[in-house]
Amino acid sequence: MIRRFFEKIYHKIAASLRAQFILYILISMLAAAIAVEPFAYINQEKRYYYPSRDELEMELKKITPLIQQAPPRQIRFILDEKAEASGTKLRLISQKGTVLVRSANATEQQMNPAQILMKISQQNEEPSNVPQFREIYAIHPFYFHHQIHYLVISKETHGRLTTYWIGNPLLSVVVFFLVFIVVYLILTRRKLKQLQEVTAGISEIAKGNFRLRLKEQGKDEIAFLAAHVNEMARQLKANWEKERRMEQERTDLITSISHDLRTPLTSVIGYLKLIHDQSQLTPDEMKKYADIALSKSKNLKQMMDQLFEFTKITHDQFQPSFQLISLNELINQLLEGNHAMLALNEMDVERIICNDPLQAQADPFLLIRMFDNLIQNALKYGKKPGKFIIVTKQEDGYGVIKLSNTAGQVDRQIIGRLFQMFVTGDPSRSEKRSGIGLAIVKRIVDLHQGQIAAIQENGMMTFVIKLPITSSRSFTRR
Ligand SMILES: Nc1ncnc2c1ncn2[C@@H]1O[C@H](COP(=O)(O)OP(=O)(O)OP(=O)(O)O)[C@@H](O)[C@H]1O
Ligand SMILES: [Mg+2]
Structure with a gap:
């Protein structure tokens, strides 16, 4: 329970820079307070304390009722006893100042109350740095046998010595701040270093070093910042690489276009x-x-x-106009349209179309463009006489369309790159092959969130296209 509480606090502090700095301040203050402690005892001071009139009056107030109740012969004993116990002198005087009874250590016969009061008003009761001899008086009036009497007390003393240890306030303040600052600097050094690293990292990244990665230590805002900076660097690197690739592609494109256009143009x-x-x-x-x-x-x-x-269609702003269409219907129409051409080229057509209409959100013009490219390729590169097989089926939310034709062997390495611009099966790039058709096909498939692959097996070249559909049903052979 307690452990969980402390763990919770620890996580809270670890996650907040503000909390950490508050903790550093508290620790620094504690260290400074501990460090300043010895400086509170560097000087010794002596003081002499004297009894005050109040103290003596308190004594008198205690004695008065005893005297008032005692038989006259007893008063002398009471005064003696109390005087001895408190180290004072005691007298009972009449209103006129005649000392009626006194303790054994007192000698006066006559004491004027007014003079005593005057003495009291002038007497020094403050503590002093040097020993002094003082006699402190107090007087207390009270009724005794229906007349006003006074009880007078005095104490002779050299003062009570007390020794103090005192510090030097200026030195203490200086030590406190010095220790506070040093400890605070030590404690915050790591965080500051981390922050400097992040700042340096950001300026490195700003200079173009996208490979740089910051250390992601801790869980606080700095760690958060470092993680975000790393993510930013990753994105920048990816964008930069993409840009470079695109730049390269653009240069290649221009080079190829100028080459491909120049050759036929020169012969024209x-x-x-x-x-x-x-x-x-x-x-x-x-x-x-x-x-x-x-x-x-x-x-x-x-x-x-x-x-x-x-x-x-590769332009950023290009927007296909999607509508709900049946892929099977579209394929059937296209095959009807190309039926004569395929027959003329001695290509035996086989169709295996599934029952599901394969409804899809698609741009019909783009799809016609795509299938047209593929059929034209089959006509151009297919072996004659040969076969042209078209199969459609429904699979995991996709309409799968396979187009195959008998074909000569194409280099394995080229197969993997067929969908790139200007890649043709014939490296000499004869005049009728520009290598753009399949790049267009791939782009159209991408625009429909689909997939395409080229497979070469058993003397057949097959293109498998998967497009997301909105319907589902089993398929049958037609
Ligand atoms: N159905 C196919 N059977 C055999 N090879 C094919 C088939 N389709 C494409 N190829 C090979 O792939 C290459 C690239 O085809 P692609 O359609 O991209 O370009 P192209 O047909 O050469 O030129 P174009 O830009 O005029 O279409 C072709 O040159 C050909 O070698
Ligand atoms: Mg082509």
Whole structure:
């Protein structure tokens, strides 16, 4: 119970910088107070104390009732006894000042009450630094046998000696503050160092050293700050790397584009120049060269279209217009549209479409663009005669679409990079291959929060696409 209480307090303090500094102040004050203690006893002081009139009067008040009740012969004994016990002299005097009875140590016969009062008013009862001889008086009036009488007491004394130890206040204050400051500095040094490390770390990160990581010690605000700074550095590093990658990609893109555009353009210009300069060309030759220039220009146009498409959909601001569509319906329509082309290319089509319509929130134009690219690739790269198989099914909230065609072997390393820009299965990058189509496909899949993979097995090239759907039902073969 108590342990839990202290543990709770410990965690509270460990989590709060303010609490820690308050604790440091308290500890420093305690240390300063302990350190100052010996300085309270550096000087010794002697003082002599004297009885006061009040003290003596108290004595008189005690004796008075005894005298009032005692028979006259007894008074002398009472005075003697009390005088001896308290080391004083006692007298009983009449109103006129005649000493009626006195203790054995008193000698006066006559004492004027007024003079005694005067003496009392002047007598010094204050303590003194040097021993003095003083006689202190007190007087007390009272009724005795129906007349006013006085009881007079006096005490002769050299004073009661008392010794004190006293400190030097200035020295004590100086020692207190010195110890306080030193202890406080020692206690706060670690925290301050931690804070300096964080500050230095931040300025290092600001200079661009994103690899730097701060130590995350403790649980207080500094540790919190260090953790946040580390997180910030991590993000900055990631962003910086992303930026650099993008920069590299952009440079690669520009290099490839200029290369890919220049090659066909150079030959287009070459053929057109031939037609223009050579006047003795036969009409057949002219037509042949014009055909080549035209075909190359078409390739160029196609490539520019692809590039335009890619740039458009990779733009940050690009927003697909999603609507609820059936993936199966879309695929069926596309297959109908390409049926003739596939047949012409001696590609035997096999469809295995599931019963579930595979309803999905998707942009139909983007999906048509995507499947079109894939079907065009199958037509372009598929082995003829060969097979074109399309399978759809529903799996864990996804519509899975598999497109396969018989194909020649593509380098394993290239397969893994097919979805990158300008990657083609043929490293020589022949004129009809620009390597943009699958990059567009991948981007469209990403825009739909889907996944895509290229698999090469048993002489078939298969593209597996998974798109999130909103419906679910079992599938059957069609
Ligand atoms: N269905 C397929 N069968 C076999 N190989 C394929 C298939 N689809 C793509 N490939 C290989 O992947 C490469 C990249 O295809 P991608 O569509 O990205 O570019 P491309 O077809 O070369 O040019 P384009 O930008 O005009 O589409 C192709 O060059 C080809 O080697
Ligand atoms: Mg292509």
